Amino acid sequence: MADFLERVGNVHVHSTLSDGSGTPEEIAQAAGEAGLDFLILTDHNAYAPEKEGWYGRVLLLVGEEIHDPANPHRNHLLVFRAGRDMSAYGADPLALCGAVAARGGLSFLAHPFERSGAFAGEPEINWEAWEAQGYTGLELWNYMSEFKAHLATPGRTLLAAFWPKAFIQGPFAETLAQWDALLAERPVYAVGGADAHALVYRRGPFAKRLFSYRHLFGAVNTHILASAPWQGDVARDAATVYDALEHGRAFVGYDALGATRGFRFEAADGQGVHTMGEAFRPQGAVRWQVWAPRRALLRLIHNGRVIAQGVGRSLAGESAEPGAYRAEVYRRYAGQWRGWIFANPIILQGERGERDG
Secondary structure: OOOEEEEEEEEEEOOOOOOOOOHHHHHHHHHHOOOOOOOEEOEEOOOOOHHOEEOOOOEEEEEEEEEEOEEEOOOOOEEEEOOOOOOHHOOHHHHHHHHHHHHHOEEEEEEOOOOOOOOOOOOEOOOOOOOOOOOOOOEEEHHHHHHOOOOOHHHHHHOOOOOHOOOOOOOHHHHHHHHHHHHOOOOEEEEEEOOEEEOOEEEEEEEEEOOHHHOOOOOEEEEEEEOOHHHHHOHHHHHHHHHHHHHOOEEEHHHHHOOOOOOOEEEEEEEEEOOOOEEOOOOOOOOOEEEEEEEEEEEHHHHHHHHEEEEEEEEEEEOOOEEEEEEEEEEEEOOOOEEEEEOOOEEEEOOOOOOOO
């Protein structure tokens, strides 16, 4: 396995270019304060490549979150590396996914399943166009999307606003199940994001910002394994970020429960060591290893089924059955195991390259 450099970023961020409250410059500053390495702006149907650049130690890239303005409450797509505004395709998600792929872009289904709490006052924006092809992956965990699911009553809403860690649990079960179903057909890679707007919400005489960009960048992030160090050149450094996302060398980490830097998920066989996003035909026995930065509950999952788990900082197992293997890690907080880390898969191919045995 090649040596990789871990970089931490947020790939779902809104600015004043659409419906966020901060300018790109202010957002980059907040990311630096939170210790992030990169950001991808994803304003709604708004593409401003002139905002790309290095802002201090933070690399800010520009993508889009595209949807149909006439039907805004369904089929949102995060689009990266397309090189142009793709919002003209927003009314047709199938054509949009195809057009992005044709340009060499990357696309991820934004918050594919949502649950809106009764007191949230916000619609559920789900992905419905499952017949679409060519997208890179899905947003497995969207922080603000999950947060609004817990806003069932005025009391819970108030408590969640001031103590969000007591409510955040992890990706929705239906999102995880859909991911496993998609992985049975082809590689589909996961990202996680804040869906950051940093808006002020008002209920009667009360007003509170839920949440600041600084807070959001300390929550659900995407950690990539970069193949090269930063060069200080925006185009070359952007290529490094997108290469990792394209090939699934990434995991989703909920950094509010403790920094997830240092997590690793690998498979070793007679050819060497393989990491997240790789697909290979094994030679001999395959040994799986999961490492967490702190003590946690670790799970190894094969084709949607848990095949090994344990509490500690590492988990090992052996299996050479074809299929998609992925890892999940949970930490205890306020008396519950909560989602902490979700790794992209390593895929074992069979005799003819198939993933299923």
